[in-house]
Amino acid sequence: xxxxxxxxxxxxxxxxxxxxxxxxxxxxxxxxxxxxxxxxxxxxxxxxxxxxxxxxxxxxxxxxxxxxxxxxxxxxxxxxxxxxxxxxxxxxxxxxxxxxxxxxxxxxxxxxxxxxxxxxxxxxxxxxxxxxxxxxxxxxxxxxxxxxxxxxxxxxxxxxxxxxxxxxxxxxxxxxxxxxxxxxxxxxxxxxxxxxxxxxxxxxxxxxxxxxxxxxxxxxxxxxxxxxxxxxxxxxxxxxxxxxxxxxxxxxxxxxxxxxxxxxxxxxxxxxxxxxxxxxxxxxxxxxxxxxxxxxxxxxxxxxxxxxxxxxxxxxxxxxxxxxxxxxxxxxxxxxxxxxxxxxxxxxxxxxxxxxxxxxxxxxxxxxxxxxxxxxxxxxxxxxxxxxxxxxxxxxxxxxxxxxxxxxxxxxxxxxxxxxxxxxxxxxxxxxxxxxxxxxxxxxxxxxxxxxxxxxx
Amino acid sequence: xxxxxxxxxxxxxxxxxxxxxxxxxxxxxxxxxxxxxxxxxxxxxxxxxxxxxxxxxxxxxxxxxxxxxxxxxxxxxxxxxxxxxxxxxxxxxxxxxxxxxxxxxx
Numbered sequence: 265x266x267x268x269x270x271x272x273x274x275x276x277x278x279x280x281x282x283x284x285x286x287x288x289x290x291x292x293x294x295x296x297x298x299x300x301x302x303x304x305x306x307x308x309x310x311x312x313x314x315x316x317x318x319x320x321x322x323x324x325x326x327x328x329x330x331x332x333x334x335x336x337x338x339x340x341x342x343x344x345x346x347x348x349x350x351x352x353x354x355x356x357x358x359x360x361x362x363x364x365x366x367x368x369x370x371x372x373x374x375x376x377x378x379x380x381x382x383x384x385x386x387x388x389x390x391x392x393x394x395x396x397x398x399x400x401x402x403x404x405x406x407x408x409x410x411x412x413x414x415x416x417x418x419x420x421x422x423x424x425x426x427x428x429x430x431x432x433x434x435x436x437x438x439x440x441x442x443x444x445x446x447x448x449x450x451x452x453x454x455x456x457x458x459x460x461x462x463x464x465x466x467x468x469x470x471x472x473x474x475x476x477x478x479x480x481x482x483x484x485x486x487x488x489x490x491x492x493x494x495x496x497x498x499x500x501x502x503x504x505x506x507x508x509x510x511x512x513x514x515x516x517x518x519x520x521x522x523x524x525x526x527x528x529x530x531x532x533x534x535x536x537x538x539x540x541x542x543x544x545x546x547x548x549x550x551x552x553x554x555x556x557x558x559x560x561x562x563x564x565x566x567x568x569x570x571x572x573x574x575x576x577x578x579x580x581x582x583x584x585x586x587x588x589x590x591x592x593x594x595x596x597x598x599x600x601x602x603x604x605x606x607x608x609x610x611x612x613x614x615x616x617x618x619x620x621x622x623x624x625x626x627x628x629x630x631x632x633x634x635x636x637x638x639x640x641x642x643x644x645x646x647x648x649x650x651x652x653x654x655x656x657x658x659x660x661x662x663x664x665x666x667x668x669x670x671x672x673x674x675x676x677x678x679x680x681x682x683x684x685x686x687x688x689x690x691x692x693x694x695x696x697x698x699x700x701x702x703x704x705x706x707x708x709x710x711x712x713x714x715x716x717x718x719x720x721x
Numbered sequence: 722x723x724x725x726x727x728x729x730x731x732x733x734x735x736x737x738x739x740x741x742x743x744x745x746x747x748x749x750x751x752x753x754x755x756x757x758x759x760x761x762x763x764x765x766x767x768x769x770x771x772x773x774x775x776x777x778x779x780x781x782x783x784x785x786x787x788x789x790x791x792x793x794x795x796x797x798x799x800x801x802x803x804x805x806x807x808x809x810x811x812x813x814x815x816x817x818x819x820x821x822x823x824x825x826x827x
Contacts, residue, residue: 284761285738291757291803292746298807301757305800308764315767321774323782330773330786331766334793342801353802354756361762361795367788368768371781380725478759485762486735490728492768498728499735504762506739511746511755518748600749608751616809627748 266320273318276310277496283307284500288507311496347617348574351607352406355474358481359399365484366392366454370447372491379439384490386435386450392484393454394461395477401462402470402477406606412467424460427453461527468571468648469526471607472516476523479508518602518666547683550701552710555642555677556717558701559585562639564595566631568668572645572681574605574614578708582644583618585715592721597624599631599668601649632669641673645707647680651692662690676700679710753806760799766792 268276283303290300312331321327338357345353369388376382404410434450437443465473486501488494516523559565567586573579586596598615605611612625626634635641643650654665670676671694678695680702694700703710746754769792773785 280764284764285742287757287761288739288742288754291754292743292750294747294750297750297753297757298804301753301760301800301803301807304757304761305804308760308766308796308800311764311767312770315770319771319774321770323773323776326782326786327770327773327789330789331770331793334790335797337790338794338798339801342798342805345802347806350752350756350802350806353798354752354759357756357763357795357799357802358759360791361759361765361799364769364788364792364795365762365765367784367791368765368772371772371776371785371788375775475755478755478762482758482762485765485768486732488765488768492771494768494771495731497764497768498731500761500764502732502735503739503742504758506736507743507758508755510740510743511751511758514743514746514748515751518751602748602751607755609749610752612749613752613806613809625749 266318268314268318270318273314274495276314276318277494280307280311280314280496281499281503283310284503288503346577347579347614348577348606349406350613351471351474351610352403354607355399355402355406355477358474358478359396359403362392362395362399362477362481362484364392365481365488366396366451368488369484369491370444370451372488373438373442373444373447376491377442381491382439382442383435384487385447386438388484388487388491389438389447389450390431390435390454390457391480391487393451394458395480395484397455397458398462398473398477398480399458401459402474405462405465405467405470410463412470414466415463420460420464424457427457427460431457464528465526468603471603471610472512472523472526474607475508475512475515476527479505479512482506482508515603515608518608545696547695548698548701550677550703552703552713553717554701555679555703555714556721558640558675558677559589559594559642559714560592560718560721562594562674564634564638565589565597565640565642566626566635566638566670566673567596567598568604568641568643568646568650568670569598569600569611569615570604570644570646570649571606572679572707574610574645576645576707576709578644578711579614579618581708581711581715583615583620585711585718586620586624588715588718592718597626597631597634599626599628599670601628601646601668602666604646604649628666628668635669635672638673640675640677641670642677642679643670644679644711645681647678647692648690650694651690652694653690653692656693657690670694671697674699678702679707679714680704681706753803756799756803756806760796760803763792763794763796763799766796768792 287304290296431453437446482504489498654662654667769788776782
């Protein structure tokens with residue numbers, strides 16, 4: 265249907281682009297975030313209706329059926345996914361978006377002789393394919409289908425170099441000849457590059473990679489806007505590419521890391537690899553009953569939740585423990601490190617889901633001055649974010665990362681699965697401190713037992 | 722193809738807007754913001770619809786329809802999942818408007 269003329273089409277696309285800008289702006293502040301997301305969805309709806317009403321389209325019933333299928337798949341998954349699995353789902357959605365962009369570009373290749381358009385086609389295909397394959401690897405790592413440790417094999421940097429050279433050559437041939445065969449070769453090389461790019465990244469750094477791939481998909485969509493001569497795709501893709509790049513840098517900075525260090529650190533045999541060696545130095549291990557006494561008779565307890573809590577899905581149990589302690593007159597707050605959980609801000613989502621009061625969540629700057637007045641710091645499934653090596657050991661992989669200064673609390677209790685070092689792979693001196701006790705086991709099991717013991721006090 | 726200078730103008734302005742709108746985001750919103758930006762690039766659906774609407778060969782149409790399905794998953798799923806995350810922040814805010822307002826740091 266061509267109900268809308270080119271002028272109206274452009275105006276509606278402009279309205280959609282403005283919606284996307286307002287959406288990103290709104291998402292940057294807690295008060296307006298939900299409305300921002302709704303504005304973004306409205307913009308997307310306007311854009312989709314506009315394309316149906318303006319472009320000369322065949323196959324409309326089939327297209328509508330495909331949209332229905334996509335929605336029927338996405339909505340139930342998005343509604344039912346466990347909050348702890350949110351990062352995987354975001355990565356998955358990002359990957360399919362990149363895949364869609366790559367397919368759109370390859371289909372448009374036959375429609376233009378302009379070398380600039382072909383260059384945009386090659387770029388979209390390559391970046392979209394990298395994003396698709398890279399996201400698939402991040403999903404595998406987050407689901408622990410593949411190892412969360414950096415995966416490297418001999419000759420990997422050489423293979424990566426060969427793939428990059430091959431991709432540039434195939435891209436050049438696509439621009440020169442417009443051949444679909446070379447385009448498919450480029451697609452395959454892009455997929456391999458995506459795998460090689462993400463396999464060497466350690467589990468704790470995966471969130472940064474998701475954010476980076478998100479920016480990549482944005483760039484692929486922007487380039488597809490050039491391919492199709494569609495300003496909305498160009499603007500929306502560029503917005504996501506730019507904001508995604510900034511967000512990636514901000515997240516990496518919160519972890520005290522550089523983006524290049526995360527992506528290529530393992531290649532240099534450096535920081536992300538870490539060690540899996542367990543220490544045999546003596547520690548003071550504790551029982552759930554002892555921990556319950558420490559907590560139940562304290563005046564002020566600060567809980568530091570981490571990755572291990574998210575993995576064990578212990579957020580509801582820890583919320584119950586906080587409630588039980590509060591009922592005994594203990595002041596309980598949660599100190600949230602910026603990168604606690606599986607994605608920055610993830611822990612806030614998990615604890616919000618478990619109905620922990622908003623005002624009990626303290627950010628790093630708020631929490632640190634209060635540790636000297638704290639009787640017990642309870643660290644659940646976290647390690648690197650409380651490791652004093654970040655302040656005291658130049659050269660440690662996490663050196664320079666802001667940490668929660670739990671060592672200033674009266675007593676320190678770690679709930680840990682084992683003595684294995686954190687993702688950064690360095691030992692935490694705090695574990696051997698005389699005022700530290702450790703309760704080993706799965707975070708959720710340990711919390712359930714401590715909770716039972718607190719109730720029995 | 723569009724006029725290259727116009728294209729460049731649009732891209733440069735969009736880059737600055739993209740940098741500007743997210744530069745001061747609090748860390749507790751990083752996850753929803755990433756997810757929201759992720760939903761926005763699902764707008765590739767518009768491109769997929771155009772390509773599917775022009776496909777005449779059955780094979781090309783099949784590939785284009787796959788692209789439509791994938792793009793819809795990205796777009797629709799992205800907005801729904803972002804809303805679910807934010808729902809939990811939002812409900813808290815209406816219950817305790819004053820405590821929330823103090824800590825937003827905006």
